[in-house]
Amino acid sequence: MSEWVGRDLLTLAEVSATEIAELLATALALKHRHIQANLSGRILGLLFRKASTRTRVSFTAAMAQCGGTVIDLLPDVMQVSRGEPIEDTARVLDRYVDVLAIRTFAQSELETFAHYARIPVINALTDQFHPCQALADLLTIQEHWGSLKGLTLTYCGDGNNVAHSLILAAALTGMHMRVATPPDFAPDPKVVTRAQALAAQFHTGAQIQITSDPRAAAAGSQVLYTDVWASMGQEAQAQDRYPKFVPYQLNQALVELADPQAIVLHCLPAHRGEEITAEVLEGPQSRVWDQAENRLHVQKALIAHLLGGIPLRQ
Numbered sequence: 001m002s003e004w005v006g007r008d009l010l011t012l013a014e015v016s017a018t019e020i021a022e023l024l025a026t027a028l029a030l031k032h033r034h035i036q037a038n039l040s041g042r043i044l045g046l047l048f049r050k051a052s053t054r055t056r057v058s059f060t061a062a063m064a065q066c067g068g069t070v071i072d073l074l075p076d077v078m079q080v081s082r083g084e085p086i087e088d089t090a091r092v093l094d095r096y097v098d099v100l101a102i103r104t105f106a107q108s109e110l111e112t113f114a115h116y117a118r119i120p121v122i123n124a125l126t127d128q129f130h131p132c133q134a135l136a137d138l139l140t141i142q143e144h145w146g147s148l149k150g151l152t153l154t155y156c157g158d159g160n161n162v163a164h165s166l167i168l169a170a171a172l173t174g175m176h177m178r179v180a181t182p183p184d185f186a187p188d189p190k191v192v193t194r195a196q197a198l199a200a201q202f203h204t205g206a207q208i209q210i211t212s213d214p215r216a217a218a219a220g221s222q223v224l225y226t227d228v229w230a231s232m233g234q235e236a237q238a239q240d241r242y243p244k245f246v247p248y249q250l251n252q253a254l255v256e257l258a259d260p261q262a263i264v265l266h267c268l269p270a271h272r273g274e275e276i277t278a279e280v281l282e283g284p285q286s287r288v289w290d291q292a293e294n295r296l297h298v299q300k301a302l303i304a305h306l307l308g309g310i311p312l313r314q
Helices: 017-031 054-065 086-093 107-116 131-145 161-173 189-201 214-218 235-248 288-306
Strands: 043-048 069-072 099-103 121-123 152-156 176-180 208-211 223-226 263-266
Touching: 017 131, 017 161, 017 288, 043 054, 054 069, 054 099, 054 288, 086 107, 099 107, 107 121, 121 131, 121 288, 131 161, 131 263, 131 288, 152 161, 152 214, 161 176, 161 189, 161 208, 176 214, 189 208, 208 214, 263 288
Parallel strands: 043 069, 043 099, 099 121, 152 176, 152 223, 176 208, 223 263
Antiparallel strands: none
16 A cells, blocks of 8 residues: 555546556455455545535545544635635645545646645546546446456547546556547547556556547447536536537447447436436446445545555454
8 A cells, every 4th residue: 555655646647557456456345344444533624616425425434434534624614715825725724634635626726735735635526537436437347347458438428527537547447448529529638648648658458539429439338438418617508518419328229339238337416318318327237326336435445545554454
């Protein structure tokens, strides 16, 4: 665990392929209660500028189950909402809590917190990345298929923060990633380039493909994934986006193009009848609820790794 101690998790681009495998192994052992993390006396601060269900509850449950404590740092009742500089807030929180999970809009705000706080800072979602979600996705895929390397993961929809983190996750684990989006909604080319560099650096063999053809992308895939068409902060654009995204709906016709054993994932919340049909979300190939549960286990493992020196009891 020494490689993780005291580090930040801002994106998966700063994590190695070996470290990903190590974290997933710990998460799986925690899930099946082969080991137990001891976070007694440790405090996690949650600073969320955006709404959250799975991230907030899973972090809180993780700390409670391991004997730790959570302080919910609601921005609207803190001085940061009245203009206190992030630099000052970060240095004060650094003296009170052991680890900080932040959900905010700009990645740059998260980076500022991480620069001024000596404690580990975890990205609990920004407009650009959602690494904790991608880690849970990896665990879910691994549980079903037994291995990640060589699988094909197809993502259909908006090239958003979830897509960005999945692209990086695929590059680190040797999965092939196909991203099918409307032409004007492709993922950030800089993220794609970074993922390709990671795949080359760690010799994973991952191939990243960006396309506007959802059917071609889905063909033969072992994992089909989607997310909402308008993320938090984009609600005003939803009506304009809808016609452009209809061809990218994850429906039964798309599922039938994939591997017969393919699984369906969605990071939630889901809009049934929009980015995914109820038939697919509730169908036999859906692993969405396992995926949501795995947020708890990977975040428990992540905190235990970042707060080095915490024993993992057999």
